[in-house]
Amino acid sequence: MISIIIPAYNEEKYLKKTIESISEQTYKDYEIIVVANGCTDNTIEIAQQHADRLFVVDKPHVSIARNIGARHAKCSTLIFLDADTRLAPNALHEINQQLADAAVATLSTYPNAPKFQYYLINAIKNIEHRFNIWKGSSGVIITTAALFSTVGGFDIQKISENHMFIQKCALHGPYKVIDNTYAITSTRRYERWGLCATILFWLANFWKQDAEYEPVR
Numbered sequence: 001m002i003s004i005i006i007p008a009y010n011e012e013k014y015l016k017k018t019i020e021s022i023s024e025q026t027y028k029d030y031e032i033i034v035v036a037n038g039c040t041d042n043t044i045e046i047a048q049q050h051a052d053r054l055f056v057v058d059k060p061h062v063s064i065a066r067n068i069g070a071r072h073a074k075c076s077t078l079i080f081l082d083a084d085t086r087l088a089p090n091a092l093h094e095i096n097q098q099l100a101d102a103a104v105a106t107l108s109t110y111p112n113a114p115k116f117q118y119y120l121i122n123a124i125k126n127i128e129h130r131f132n133i134w135k136g137s138s139g140v141i142i143t144t145a146a147l148f149s150t151v152g153g154f155d156i157q158k159i160s161e162n163h164m165f166i167q168k169c170a171l172h173g174p175y176k177v178i179d180n181t182y183a184i185t186s187t188r189r190y191e192r193w194g195l196c197a198t199i200l201f202w203l204a205n206f207w208k209q210d211a212e213y214e215p216v217r
Helices: 015-023 043-050 062-072 091-101 116-130 145-151 161-170 188-193 195-205
Strands: 002-008 030-037 053-057 077-081 104-106 109-111 140-144 175-177 183-185
Touching: 002 015, 002 062, 002 091, 015 030, 015 043, 030 043, 030 062, 043 053, 053 062, 062 077, 077 091, 077 145, 091 104, 091 140, 104 161, 109 116, 116 175, 140 145, 140 161, 145 161, 161 175
Parallel strands: 002 030, 002 077, 030 053, 104 175, 109 183
Antiparallel strands: 077 140, 104 140
16 A cells, blocks of 8 residues: 655645546556645645545744654555645556565656746756766655654755655665656746756755745645
C-alpha cells in the first residue's frame, strides 16, 4: 500500500484537482492524507470531502506538515505530494513496481503553464535528476516509511529541506527517477515572483537557517 501525504497551506484552488488525479490512478491500494497547515481559506473543507484522513495544524510550515502526515501513515511506501502537483494515471502503479530498486525517488515533471521558459527549466531539472547531477524533486518525493523514520524526517529549519531529505535517504541506497510516468507541477511561484527572482532567491538562501518565504510549494 501507498500513503500519499499532501501538505496544504491555502490550497483551495489546487487541492481538489490534485486529489482527483489520485482517484484516477490505475493502482488503487492507497490512502490520501492531507495535512492542512495554517489555512485561512476552504482547504480544510475540500480535504474533508476528498481525502481519506485530515490533520489540521496552526503553523503554516511544509516540513512540519509532511512529518505529521508521515507519522500517521499506515502504509510502507510514502509519497510526499505537493498540493498543486498532479500525477499521471499510471504513476502509483509505476512507483509500486520500481521503488524496490531505490531508497528515494521522484518523478519527471511537466509544467502546467504552456510557456517555453517553464518547459525549459523543467527539462533542465529532469535532466539533473535523471543523471544524478542534482538529487532533487519537483513536487513529488517517494521513499519508504522505514527509511523516513531512520533519517528523522524533514528538517524544519531550512528551505532546502527537500534536497537535504533526499540526500539523507540516498546514504542508504540509490536515488532514482521513476520511469514511464510523470507529474504535472504548478509554475505559480515563477509566475508570481518571476523566473530570475525565484532562481536567485534559492541560490542566495540555500545554506541559510532562517530564510523566510511563502509557505506554499
